[in-house]
Amino acid sequence: MGTTLRPSLILFALLVPAAAQTVAVRTPDGIARFPVETCVAAAVGGEMGASAPEEALKSMAVAARTYIRVNAGRHRKEGFDFCSTTHCQRLDFSGHSSSIASAVSDTEGLLLWWKGAPALVFHSADCGGRTASAGEIWPGLARPWLPSKADPWCRRSPSPQWTARIEWPALESALGLRGIRFLSVERRGASGRVLSLRSNRGPVDAEALHLAVGRALGWSLLRSRLYEVESTPSAALFRGRGAGHGAGLCQKGAVEMAKNGADFLEILAFYFPGATVGLTPRGLSWRRHSGDAVDIDTAGGAPPVSLSAADAAWREARRRSSLEASCRPRIREYPGVDLFRDSTGARGDFAAVTRACSVHLNQPARLASQGRLPQVLLHEMMHVLIEANRRVPLPEWFEEGLAEYLSGGTVRAAERARVEQLIRRHGRRSVLRFLQTGLPQ
Numbered sequence: 358m359g360t361t362l363r364p365s366l367i368l369f370a371l372l373v374p375a376a377a378q379t380v381a382v383r384t385p386d387g388i389a390r391f392p393v394e395t396c397v398a399a400a401v402g403g404e405m406g407a408s409a410p411e412e413a414l415k416s417m418a419v420a421a422r423t424y425i426r427v428n429a430g431r432h433r434k435e436g437f438d439f440c441s442t443t444h445c446q447r448l449d450f451s452g453h454s455s456s457i458a459s460a461v462s463d464t465e466g467l468l469l470w471w472k473g474a475p476a477l478v479f480h481s482a483d484c485g486g487r488t489a490s491a492g493e494i495w496p497g498l499a500r501p502w503l504p505s506k507a508d509p510w511c512r513r514s515p516s517p518q519w520t521a522r523i524e525w526p527a528l529e530s531a532l533g534l535r536g537i538r539f540l541s542v543e544r545r546g547a548s549g550r551v552l553s554l555r556s557n558r559g560p561v562d563a564e565a566l567h568l569a570v571g572r573a574l575g576w577s578l579l580r581s582r583l584y585e586v587e588s589t590p591s592a593a594l595f596r597g598r599g600a601g602h603g604a605g606l607c608q609k610g611a612v613e614m615a616k617n618g619a620d621f622l623e624i625l626a627f628y629f630p631g632a633t634v635g636l637t638p639r640g641l642s643w644r645r646h647s648g649d650a651v652d653i654d655t656a657g658g659a660p661p662v663s664l665s666a667a668d669a670a671w672r673e674a675r676r677r678s679s680l681e682a683s684c685r686p687r688i689r690e691y692p693g694v695d696l697f698r699d700s701t702g703a704r705g706d707f708a709a710v711t712r713a714c715s716v717h718l719n720q721p722a723r724l725a726s727q728g729r730l731p732q733v734l735l736h737e738m739m740h741v742l743i744e745a746n747r748r749v750p751l752p753e754w755f756e757e758g759l760a761e762y763l764s765g766g767t768v769r770a771a772e773r774a775r776v777e778q779l780i781r782r783h784g785r786r787s788v789l790r791f792l793q794t795g796l797p798q
């Protein structure tokens with residue numbers, strides 16, 4: 358995941374570098390920009406983990422992608438979009454899992470929609486047997502697709518009990534309430550979560566308490582708002598169950614649903630009733646068609662345009678390059694430029710972009726009518742092979758020039774000329790070996 362997008366050399370207009378959809382994330386190492394799909398994979402790994410069933414991972418991917426789409430710029434005043442903690446989504450960029458990569462790839466571009474716009478969504482680890490409505494947790498954020506409802510799937514396995522002991526001086530500092538020495542639950546919401554508390558220093562809002570403790574003392578102390586609180590002479594003792602705010606997708610429940618045969622669409626329909634899953638508000642989704650060596654995904658179940666041509670291009674690319682790849686190429690056909698641009702982040706005048714083993718085709722019917730489809734596919738299949746065999750970072754001009762040279766293209770003449778110069782100096786076999794060793798000094 359996260360491979361830089363590479364534009365096709367066969368373009369509808371003048372070729373300029375493609376800009377992937379990226380967001381700025383504050384990580385422990387500083388602020389960095391990542392492609393959206395890389396962040397989706399990091400959220401699935403950080404929030405749910407690679408051991409979850411395939412359909413649960415897919416549901417998490419759609420929820421995480423929608424969250425990123427709706428909440429971009431959440432930390433704009435601080436100079437980035439998202440933090441990598443549970444305050445936004447827990448992002449784990451270190452994990453490399455084929456199951457997560459597959460779940461993200463299979464759902465690429467899919468969002469949850471409500472009346473023509475991406476839906477506000479949330480997810481948490483364990484709802485404790487009943488989800489919370491968004492309005493219960495955050496007044497003003499009530500949404501029809503985020504109700505409080507019983508979750509029999511989460512109840513299938515016991516919710517771990519947790520305790521948290523917070524010394525009064527620490528709580529005093531976190532809340533900014535000098536002399537606080539007593540807390541008790543005052544009011545609960547429909548799901549049983551604490552809304553407000555009483556104290557010897559006046560009323561305390563439960564969300565303000567949760568945020569204050571999390572920021573000052575760590576987010577693992579008050580794991581949810583399903584708790585009781587006891588005041589002792591030295592500390593407030595919290596006893597609770599569940600993990601997270603409880604609104605939206607319950608990850609524990611999603612795993613149980615998947616184990617019992619539910620697919621990701623059924624999981625999302627349960628936790629976000631009324632919302633539509635799709636590439637667009639119309640609910641378009643991918644449908645798989647398989648050729649001899651290549652898979653084609655079409656939007657909305659349309660018949661594939663490039664199936665036979667893709668198989669031929671894959672065979673020809675391997676023959677010309679003498680390279681092989683362990684992956685099975687996948688082509689996504691986008692019938693319209695808006696869908697292509699919104700899904701890939703590339704300019705609408707690009708004919709295609711390739712990411713790892715996936716080729717994204719912009720209006721393949723148009724390419725076919727112009728006689729460009731075979732050459733576009735051959736060039737992009739070269740990129741699939743180059744990516745599969747690359748072991749070191751390489752400059753874009755080299756990868757573009759090599760793909761151009763091997764496919765017989767003529768658009769990026771300058772890059773191809775530089776690669777041809779290397780071939781004259783070192784030989785074709787040695788230049789291909791640069792994919793493993795890197796370019797010579």
